[in-house]
Amino acid sequence: xxxxxxxxxxxxxxxxxxxxxxxxxxxxxxxxxxxxxxxxxxxxxxxxxxxxxxxxxxxxxxxxxxxxxxxxxxxxxxxxxxxxxxxxxxxxxxxxxxxxxxxxxxxxxxxxxxxxxxxxxxxxxxxxxxxxxxxxxxxxxxxxxxxxxxxxxxxxxxxxxxxxxxxxxxxxxxxxxxxxxxxxxxxxxxxxxxxxxxxxxxxxxxxxxxxxxxxxxxxxxxxxxxxxxxxxxxxxxxxxxxxxxxxxxxxxxxxxxxxx
Numbered sequence: 001x002x003x004x005x006x007x008x009x010x011x012x013x014x015x016x017x018x019x020x021x022x023x024x025x026x027x028x029x030x031x032x033x034x035x036x037x038x039x040x041x042x043x044x045x046x047x048x049x050x051x052x053x054x055x056x057x058x059x060x061x062x063x064x065x066x067x068x069x070x071x072x073x074x075x076x077x078x079x080x081x082x083x084x085x086x087x088x089x090x091x092x093x094x095x096x097x098x099x100x101x102x103x104x105x106x107x108x109x110x111x112x113x114x115x116x117x118x119x120x121x122x123x124x125x126x127x128x129x130x131x132x133x134x135x136x137x138x139x140x141x142x143x144x145x146x147x148x149x150x151x152x153x154x155x156x157x158x159x160x161x162x163x164x165x166x167x168x169x170x171x172x173x174x175x176x177x178x179x180x181x182x183x184x185x186x187x188x189x190x191x192x193x194x195x196x197x198x199x200x201x202x203x204x205x206x207x208x209x210x211x212x213x214x215x216x217x218x219x220x221x222x223x224x225x226x227x228x229x230x231x232x233x234x235x236x237x238x239x240x241x242x243x244x245x246x247x248x249x250x251x252x253x254x255x256x257x258x259x260x
Contacts, residue, residue: 026138028129043120049112053104061100067092067155075162078171078180083236085163085225095155098148106140163225165239172225187215188244190258193237197254204253207231210240213260 068089075084105128112121128136157176164171170183190213196206208231209223222232222240241248251257 022132022134022139026135028132028134028136029126044117049108049120049124053108056104056107057100060103061096063099064089064092064096067095067159071159071162074160075164075173078162078164078173079166081164081166081171083165083239085165085222085230085236087158087161087225088230091158091161092155095148095151098151102140102144102148106137106144109137161225163222165236165243168243170220170240172220183212183214183218183220185243185245188212188246189215191241191244191246191248192257193248193250194254194257195250195252209254210237210248211257212240212244212246217260219260 068086071086071092072084075081075086078084109121109125112118112124125137132139160173160177160180161175162173168185170185172181172183174181192211192213194209194211196204196208199205207223209221210232212220212222214220222236223230237248249258
């Protein structure tokens with residue numbers, strides 16, 4: 001019996017469930033004009049609030065470049081290198097993307113309340129809550145804390161990831177590690193070129209990689225610095241083989257690698 005339709009069917013069911021859950025746990029507040037603190041400042045010109053939210057979203061999206069620059073700056077701490085390998089750019093997209101979607105609206109409502117523009121904050125909050133059927137501000141606030149927060153932590157831990165190829169050694173920065181691992185070329189004893197790795201169902205994912213075994217028992221996965229998102233280039237492959245003086249063996253699957 002084929003179940004290809006099941007993942008597609010789960011999407012609308014999941015969305016409906018979460019909307020029901022939000023309405024149950026965070027019901028929309030009753031609209032009221034009897035605020036404890038009436039707004040004193042004159043209303044802002046039309047479009048100012050929307051422009052502010054768009055500006056915040058764009059700034060958060062552009063933090064992609066800040067994260068990538070931090071990763072490259074960290075790698076530069078290794079000193080002079082012939083080639084540096086970095087994580088795939090997609091690693092730096094998750095945090096800016098989720099932050100740009102989730103943060104601007106609740107941040108704007110919160111700031112309006114903080115600066116005394118309670119009428120405008122209440123109007124935005126009430127309109128959104130009535131349309132959604134739940135307390136939009138509370139839901140978005142906790143989504144920022146529960147979703148964007150963990151994504152931010154996991155992304156920042158990836159900043160040290162890189163691989164630097166120097167004249168006589170390799171330096172590798174690992175995920176969530178402030179120390180850099182050093183591999184000396186003159187201790188390399190075997191190189192193996194791999195075509196890909198196994199997926200569920202026995203299929204092979206094509207992803208060319210190079211594994212280098214060292215005399216001290218360590219094994220280097222050259223593509224690990226790219227978080228699996230990049231394939232080793234011909235230039236990098238030729239450079240590493242020239243520096244180690246090794247002839248690369250070949251296997252089709254990672255699981256077929258020889259033991260160290």
